[in-house]
Amino acid sequence: MLLTSVIIVLREVLEAALLISVLAALRQMQGGSRRGLLWGLIAGLLASLLIARNMGAISEMADGVGQELFLAFLHGVLYLALLCIGVLALRESSHTVLMGVLMATAVTVAVSREGEEIILYISAFQQHDDVRSSLYRGSLIGLGIGASAGALLYYALCLLPSKWGYRAIFVLLTVVSGGMILQASGLLIQADYLPGGRVWDSSGWLPEEGVAGQLLYAMLGYEATPAPAQLWAYGGSVLLMTSVLFWQWRRNGSTA
Structure with missing residues (x-):
């Protein structure tokens, strides 16, 4: 149970931590406030509690596939938020309030999605006295490793020269956003959509x-x-993200 808890919690925490680190590094390079990321983190934690508490009711919606559709929707929202963040980051208006709102939205969705999974996992086993200690210790270890990995990525991106830092961030945003659509398509396959x-x-x-x-x-x-639909969805999402960012970069004559 200890190792299982470490792996499961690490996976969920790492997804959110890497995304937050990339967004925080982007904000740092732009000289903007990272307060929106903090508010997004708080909102995401609260939302994860709310979602986990109501997941049973959500699952019963849409003829029993409400959970899959709801989570796929969250992944889609996150993809669109990252796409808009990438475009704004290449424009002169990258320091506007809209950028802060989009980043806060992305963090809220990511943390609520991953936090809900962790809460449901812990809730499923914490009533068993024989595994409770391993469950909590493994969860804390996974949380610590994931948060540390996110911090290391943040500092690594900030230490890069500005030109290469921006390029690394855009590559990571593209990869992460593609992964969101890959997971969303997998959920839609489970729902027979x-x-x-x-x-x-x-x-x-x-x-x-x-x-x-x-x-x-x-x-x-x-x-x-992977199913064929997942690969098509992944390829299409990465192509769209890459094309839009490249078009905006060429349009602005950016040196990023």
């Missing part, structure tokens, strides 16, 4: 349940058995 199938099976050498698989899931949305 998209066709299933299997393009390949890499579970033999890189299982999703392993440490490496869980970390890749957190960073890239890794799927050992």
Whole structure:
């Protein structure tokens, strides 16, 4: 239970921590206030409690697939927020209130999504006295590792020269946003809103349940058995993000 708790909580915390770190580094490079990120973190924690408490009712909606549709919606909102953040970051108006609102929204959605998963996981096992200690210790370890990884990424991005720092941030935003759509499409397949199938099976050498698989899931949305619809959705989302950012960069003649 200790190792399981570490891996599960680490996966969820790492997803949110990496995103927050990238957004915080972007705000730091722009010289803008990071207060919106803090408010987004607080709002996300509160929202995760609310969602976890009402997940049973949410799951019963839409003929029993309410949970999948709701979580897919959150991933879609996060993707759109990251897309708009990338565009604004390449414009002269990148220090506007809108940027702060979008960043706060992205953090709120990311933290509420991952926090809800952690709360539900802990709630499912904390009543068992024989595993409670391992559950809490593993969760704290996973939380600490994930937060530390996010902090290291933040400082690494801030230490890069401005030109390369911006490029690294835009690459990470693109990868993370693509992972959001990959996960959203997987949820829609579970809800029978998209066709299933299997393009390949890499579970033999890189299982999703392993440490490496869980970390890749957190960073890239890794799927050992992706369906064709997931790959199309992932490719389309990455292409859209890349095209929009490149168009805005060329339009402004940015040196980022």
